[in-house]
Amino acid sequence: MPSDLHCPVCDRTYAAGPDEPWRCVCGCALEFVEQPLPEGNPLPLPRLDTSDGLWTFFEFLPIEPHVTFYEGFTPLVDAPEWDAQFKLEYVFPTGSFKDRGATTTLSRAVELGVDTILEDSSGNAGAAIATYAARAGLEADIYVPADVKQSKLMTIQRADARPVRIEGTRQDVTDACIDAVESGEGWYASHAWNPAFYAGTMTIAFEIAAQRGWTVPDAVVLPIGHGTLFLGAYRGFSLLNEAGIVDGMPRLLGAQTTGHAPIVEALEDEHDDESDAGSDDSGGDNSDDPAPSEIADGIQIATPARRDEILEAIETTDGDAISLGDDPIEATLDRLHRKGFYVEPTSAVAPAALEAYRADGVIDETDDVVVPLTGSGLKTL
Numbered sequence: 232m233p234s235d236l237h238c239p240v241c242d243r244t245y246a247a248g249p250d251e252p253w254r255c256v257c258g259c260a261l262e263f264v265e266q267p268l269p270e271g272n273p274l275p276l277p278r279l280d281t282s283d284g285l286w287t288f289f290e291f292l293p294i295e296p297h298v299t300f301y302e303g304f305t306p307l308v309d310a311p312e313w314d315a316q317f318k319l320e321y322v323f324p325t326g327s328f329k330d331r332g333a334t335t336t337l338s339r340a341v342e343l344g345v346d347t348i349l350e351d352s353s354g355n356a357g358a359a360i361a362t363y364a365a366r367a368g369l370e371a372d373i374y375v376p377a378d379v380k381q382s383k384l385m386t387i388q389r390a391d392a393r394p395v396r397i398e399g400t401r402q403d404v405t406d407a408c409i410d411a412v413e414s415g416e417g418w419y420a421s422h423a424w425n426p427a428f429y430a431g432t433m434t435i436a437f438e439i440a441a442q443r444g445w446t447v448p449d450a451v452v453l454p455i456g457h458g459t460l461f462l463g464a465y466r467g468f469s470l471l472n473e474a475g476i477v478d479g480m481p482r483l484l485g486a487q488t489t490g491h492a493p494i495v496e497a498l499e500d501e502h503d504d505e506s507d508a509g510s511d512d513s514g515g516d517n518s519d520d521p522a523p524s525e526i527a528d529g530i531q532i533a534t535p536a537r538r539d540e541i542l543e544a545i546e547t548t549d550g551d552a553i554s555l556g557d558d559p560i561e562a563t564l565d566r567l568h569r570k571g572f573y574v575e576p577t578s579a580v581a582p583a584a585l586e587a588y589r590a591d592g593v594i595d596e597t598d599d600v601v602v603p604l605t606g607s608g609l610k611t612l
Contacts, residue, residue: 233343236252238259238261238262243255263293267291268473284300285303285434291434294427297367302330302331303323317582318602321604321605325386327358327359329356332422332429333359340367348371349374354379354380356459357392358383358387360422364390371392371420376397377397429463433463433466435460435467435603436464449481451481451482452484453581454485456531458494465544482551487580488527488531488555489524491523526576574606575607578604
């Protein structure tokens, strides 16, 4: 039976079904009532049957694998130029890590008997949800910005989903989709709100640990828009510790872009609150603030749906978040391409942040670091 949902804030419980709410009446995100944990010691990677992809870790997942291309177990490769390991998330079926959440979200939709799904996205999540909806035989309306990249729009259309182009900001796209959901037009397969999506993204932590002989790195540097991969990594590593499979958490270090950095701003506000609020250098003139970044469209999120959870993950893991302008992102993107990593611009944000964290002394030279590369360069065509 599909797991019911509950609110971790007000403790309300909602029965599983096609009419289940997309968030609690109190406004908070919902979670699964059930969170399974495996028993016993895991097999070493050479003895682990990974033919089911990320569903290899079914014992952690409160969903059955109804809709899958056996995606996952993306390569973890050495990147000597960055003195790190890159997790090649851009080799998924639709060219981005969003397939992790799409397979679990559409599997949940099938469990619930959903007929039509709705999603809002800047492109990658929409392409993934549309593709997996096609695999499931479900209708899908994907709300996207009017200026969505053509490659992502074509992926949605060719999967026989209906793109709904919305003028305005990324938040306008979300608002239009939510209005349709609340009008009863379909089930909200939101990569930002739906807990099924995070059940998928947390498998990145299981894979990293397995590929490293069931150990965790010192740090993982990840992009943050809505934080679906960032929170997925946090949840996954937390569950590995709870199950006694690993001992210790990596520091989770976030990367945002100038002009679209609500998590960075929240951390700065917390720092200011802890400082002398009356000092001359708190707050101040913002005239020297860098121009908003335009290159990394995949993480231009003004209001993350799970903002407080992201901040909690940063605090719990002794992590951090920084924002970068276009110049270091573009330079890193060129460098990645020259080294054979053909990724889209948003994928360059985390490797660029890695260099900044090292320059600031946040990451030591001897630290063992993993960086996911999240989307294919084919997305930019």
